[in-house]
Amino acid sequence: MAHEVFIPKTGIYMDDCHLIAWLVDEGTTVRAGDALFLMETNKVEMEIEASAGGIVHQGAPVGEDYPIGRVIGWIAEDDSEYRRLVEEGTSA
Amino acid sequence: MTIPDRTLLEMFETMMTIRLFEERVTLEYQRGDMPGFVHTYIGAEAVATGVCAHLSDRDLIASTHRGHGHSLAKGCSIAGMLAELYGRETGLCKGRGGSMHIADFEIGMLGANAIVGGSIGLATGGAFAHQVKGTPNVSVSFFGDGGAGQGILYESMNLASIWKLPVIYVCENNGWAESTPASYSQSVEDLSRRADGFGIPGHVVDGADVFAVYEVAAEAIDRARRGDGPSFIEAKIPRISAHYVGDTQKYRNEDDLADARKRDPLERFRSELAAAGLLTGTAVEGTRAAIVDELDRGVAAAKADPWPTADGVTDYVYSGAYGG
Ligand SMILES: Cc1ncc(C[n+]2csc(CCOP(=O)(O)OP(=O)(O)O)c2C)c(N)n1
Numbered sequence: 001m002a003h004e005v006f007i008p009k010t011g012i013y014m015d016d017c018h019l020i021a022w023l024v025d026e027g028t029t030v031r032a033g034d035a036l037f038l039m040e041t042n043k044v045e046m047e048i049e050a051s052a053g054g055i056v057h058q059g060a061p062v063g064e065d066y067p068i069g070r071v072i073g074w075i076a077e078d079d080s081e082y083r084r085l086v087e088e089g090t091s092a
Numbered sequence: 093m094t095i096p097d098r099t100l101l102e103m104f105e106t107m108m109t110i111r112l113f114e115e116r117v118t119l120e121y122q123r124g125d126m127p128g129f130v131h132t133y134i135g136a137e138a139v140a141t142g143v144c145a146h147l148s149d150r151d152l153i154a155s156t157h158r159g160h161g162h163s164l165a166k167g168c169s170i171a172g173m174l175a176e177l178y179g180r181e182t183g184l185c186k187g188r189g190g191s192m193h194i195a196d197f198e199i200g201m202l203g204a205n206a207i208v209g210g211s212i213g214l215a216t217g218g219a220f221a222h223q224v225k226g227t228p229n230v231s232v233s234f235f236g237d238g239g240a241g242q243g244i245l246y247e248s249m250n251l252a253s254i255w256k257l258p259v260i261y262v263c264e265n266n267g268w269a270e271s272t273p274a275s276y277s278q279s280v281e282d283l284s285r286r287a288d289g290f291g292i293p294g295h296v297v298d299g300a301d302v303f304a305v306y307e308v309a310a311e312a313i314d315r316a317r318r319g320d321g322p323s324f325i326e327a328k329i330p331r332i333s334a335h336y337v338g339d340t341q342k343y344r345n346e347d348d349l350a351d352a353r354k355r356d357p358l359e360r361f362r363s364e365l366a367a368a369g370l371l372t373g374t375a376v377e378g379t380r381a382a383i384v385d386e387l388d389r390g391v392a393a394a395k396a397d398p399w400p401t402a403d404g405v406t407d408y409v410y411s412g413a414y415g416g
Pocket residue numbers: 157158206207208235236237238239240266268269270335
C-alpha cells in the first residue's frame with residue numbers, strides 16, 4: 001500500500017504550514033530519510049524527509065497553506081502502484 | 093555471566109516493544125492528534141531493558157523527559173501509556189500528565205520528569221525509604237548527560253554514599269543535551285569518573301550492548317541489595333532519535349547521525365540472538381505482529397476514550413488525606 005505523505009506536526013505551537021517546494025520531481029524514486037519537501041511554519045523553514053522508500057506522487061500544489069495532518073502526496077511501493085495513483089488522478 | 097535464554101528472549105521482546113511503540117508514537121504525533129512534546133527512546137532501548145530486567149514491582153525507578161522506554165521496561169501498560177499520551181481520562185495519570193509525566197506507583201514507576209535531573213532526588217529519596225523500612229529493594233535514577241550537570245546529582249551521591257543507600261545512578265550519555273554537545277559542556281569524557289569523588293563505584297558500559305548493560309546492572313543492583321550502597325553506571329548510547337519529534341537536527345553533522353545509526357542496539361541484539369540460534373526470522377516477525385496489533389488496538393481505543401472534563405481540573409491535585 002502507498003505511504004501517505006502528510007504535513008507533520010513538529011512542535012507544540014504550530015499553525016498551518018506553507019508548502020514551499022517539493023525537493024524531488026514527480027515520479028522520482030526515493031529512499032526513507034531522503035529530503036522530500038520544504039515547508040515553512042512559525043517563520044521556520046523545514047526539510048521533511050521521506051518516511052518510506054518508493055516512488056513519489058505529488059498530490060498538492062506548492063505555494064499554498066495546509067493544516068497539520070493534510071495528505072499532500074504518496075510514496076508508491078512499486079511501478080504498478082505508482083501508475084495506478086497517477087491514472088486515478090489522485091490528488092489530496 | 094550466562095543469562096538464561098528465557099531472559100534474553102524477554103529482553104528482546106521488551107526492546108522491540110519500545111522501538112515499535114516509539115515509531116508508532118512518532119507517526120501519530122506527526123499526524124497532529126497528540127498534544128505536547130514527545131521525546132523518543134530510540135537507540136537507548138538496551139539501557140532501560142538491561143537494568144529493569146533485574147527489578148521487581150517493589151523496586152523503584154525514576155525517569156526523564158525521554159521516559160517511554162523506562163516505563164515500558166518497568167511494566168507500564170501500552171494501552172494506559174497511549175491513552176496518557178493522547179491526554180485521555182483512561183491514561184495512566186488520567187490524562188493530566190502526558191508523555192513527560194507518565195507514572196505508575198503500583199509497579200514502582202515514580203514518573204517521567206520534565207525537569208532535567210528531576211529523577212535524581214526522587215530515586216535517592218526512594219532508596220532512603222527502602223532503607224528506613226528495612227526492605228531489600230533498590231531504587232534507580234535514570235538521567236542523561238545533560239542531567240548530570242544538575243547540582244542535585246552531587247549532593248545526592250554524597251548522601252547516598254554516606255548512608256549506603258540502595259540507589260543506582262544510571263547516566264544515559266548520548267553525547268547531546270538538546271543541541272549542546274557533551275564535548276562542549278562537560279569537563280570530562282567519562283562522567284562516571286565523578287562518582288569516584290564520592291567513594292561510589294563508577295562503571296562505563298556500551299549502552300548499545302544489552303548483555304553488557306545487564307551484567308553491570310546485576311553487579312550494581314546486587315551491591316545495593318546487600319546494603320553496600322550506591323553505584324554509578326554511565327551507559328554510552330547512540331543518539332539515533334532527534335531531541336524531540338520534529339527536531340530537524342540542523343546543528344548535527346551527518347556523519348554523527350550515520351555513526352549513531354550503525355550502533356543500533358536492537359539490530360545488534362537481534363543478530364546476536366540469531367547467531368546463537370535463539371531467534372528465527374519467523375519468531376521476530378511473530379513478535380513484531382503481536383506488538384503492532386497491541387499498538388493498533390491501543391491507539392484506536394485511546395482516540396475513542398473520553399477527555400478529562402473541566403470540572404475535574406482540581407481532582408488528584410491533593411491527596412485525600414488533606415480533604416482534597
Ligand atoms: C531543569 C531543566 N532545564 C532545562 C530544560 C530543557 N531541556 C529539556 S531536555 C534538555 C536536554 C537534556 O539532555 P540530557 O539530559 O542529556 O537528555 P537527552 O535529551 O540527551 O536524553 C533540556 C536542556 C528542562 N527541561 N529542565
